Amino acid sequence: xxxxxxxxxxxxxxxxxxxxxxxxxxxxxxxxxxxxxxxxxxxxxxxxxxxxxxxxxxxxxxxxxxxxxxxxxxxxxxxxxxxxxxxxxxxxxxxxxxxxxxxxxxxxxxxxxxxxxxxxxxxxxxxxxxxxxxxxxxxxxxxxxxxxxxxxxxxxxxxxxxxxxxxxxxxxxxxxxxxxxxxxxxxxxxxxxxxxxxxxxxxxxxxxxxxxxxxxxxxxxxxxxxxxxxxxxxxxxxxxxxxxxxxxxxxxxxxxxxxxxxxxxxxxxxxxxx
Numbered sequence: 001x002x003x004x005x006x007x008x009x010x011x012x013x014x015x016x017x018x019x020x021x022x023x024x025x026x027x028x029x030x031x032x033x034x035x036x037x038x039x040x041x042x043x044x045x046x047x048x049x050x051x052x053x054x055x056x057x058x059x060x061x062x063x064x065x066x067x068x069x070x071x072x073x074x075x076x077x078x079x080x081x082x083x084x085x086x087x088x089x090x091x092x093x094x095x096x097x098x099x100x101x102x103x104x105x106x107x108x109x110x111x112x113x114x115x116x117x118x119x120x121x122x123x124x125x126x127x128x129x130x131x132x133x134x135x136x137x138x139x140x141x142x143x144x145x146x147x148x149x150x151x152x153x154x155x156x157x158x159x160x161x162x163x164x165x166x167x168x169x170x171x172x173x174x175x176x177x178x179x180x181x182x183x184x185x186x187x188x189x190x191x192x193x194x195x196x197x198x199x200x201x202x203x204x205x206x207x208x209x210x211x212x213x214x215x216x217x218x219x220x221x222x223x224x225x226x227x228x229x230x231x232x233x234x235x236x237x238x239x240x241x242x243x244x245x246x247x248x249x250x251x252x253x254x255x256x257x258x259x260x261x262x263x264x265x266x267x268x269x270x271x272x273x274x
Contacts, residue, residue, distance in 0.1 A: 090122040092200050100173070105189040108174035114141030118169030118197060126161070126269055127203035128152065129194065131212040131244060132172035132182050143168045148245035152209075155245070155258065159266045159274060167201050169194065171216050187216055198237065205269050206237055207262070210244030228261060231268065240265045 101115045109115075116133040119142055128144075136146035144152045156163055172182050172190045194216070198206070208214040214227050217234045224243060232239040242261035243254050263274045 093122045093197070096196060096200060100193055103173065103189075103193075106174075106186050108172070108176060108186055111177060112174040113138045115173050116141055116143050116170065116175075117173060118143055118167060120163060120167035121165055122167070122201060124165065124167035124201055125204040126166045126265065127198065127201055127206045128156075128166060128168045128209055129206060129213045129217065130168070130170040130209040132170050132179075133175040134179055134246075135175065138175035143170055144245070147249060151245040151248060155262055158259070159262055160272070161266075167197075167203065169197055171213050182212055187212070191216060198234070203237060205265065206234060206239045207265050208239055208241045210247065213244075214239075214241045228257065231264075238268055240268065 097117045101117060103109050103115065112133075114133075114137075116137050130144060133143065134146045134148070137143055137149070143149070152168070153163055156166060171194055172186055173193060174186075176182055176186065206217065208217050211224055214224070215221060217239055218227070218232050218241075220227070224241065227241040228243075230241075232241065240261055242258050242265075243251075248255050248258060266272050266274055
């Protein structure tokens with residue numbers, strides 16, 4: 001038997017749904033998920049429960065990247081990630097950071113403010129690899145802490161994970177001046193560092209964020225359009241390719257593509273369907 005509070009919540013959600021029909025954000029909603037216009041003849045699928053269920057499927061994807069503009073009912077989630085290494089994993093990663101943090105292999109080593117090694121769990125099952133630090137990352141010495149990093153955090157949280165449960169790093173460890181694309185010499189200088197990070201963390205799956213990371217890991221020149229939607233391999237480790245969060249800031253319409261990519265990322269990692 002349903003509880004009174006549950007029915008009240010459903011009724012409130014139905015009322016909110018009516019208001020959402022007028023929101024511009026729903027202009028991109030699939031036609032079979034849109035609300036009927038005021039005064040339309042109701043059909044058998046117009047009950048509050050059905051409407052809420054239809055809208056929730058759309059909203060959950062939308063809220064993942066647009067922020068908590070609407071309250072989506074929370075679901076019970078039990079993390080399935082188990083530590084796969086002992087404390088030596090942290091020790092090895094930290095030792096490697098100390099070994100390379102004063103690197104001057106290329107000119108970027110002389111212009112940087114901070115060496116940006118990476119952050120997260122040393123035994124992470126999922127590893128995100130981006131392009132290079134930006135201005136805020138260079139200032140703080142941490143990866144993905146600027147506007148693009150804030151969006152990446154939301155993406156990870158939408159996967160029902162936290163930054164502390166994954167490992168985040170970049171191909172380059174130092175910021176290119178003006179946030180320009182890394183050049184081949186810089187990529188070649190940093191590539192051994194990333195290879196060893198991957199070896200130490202030993203992730204179950206890697207997510208390549210953007211063209212630079214995908215090209216370095218996969219040794220390809222294919223476009224993002226060609227690389228997305230497929231499962232690749234990096235030395236035996238599965239790789240999912242998706243757009244860099246900074247691209248999403250410039251091209252918000254690509255957010256749904258990224259959401260499909262990270263849903264597959266989570267599914268390939270441990271079978272969880274988002």
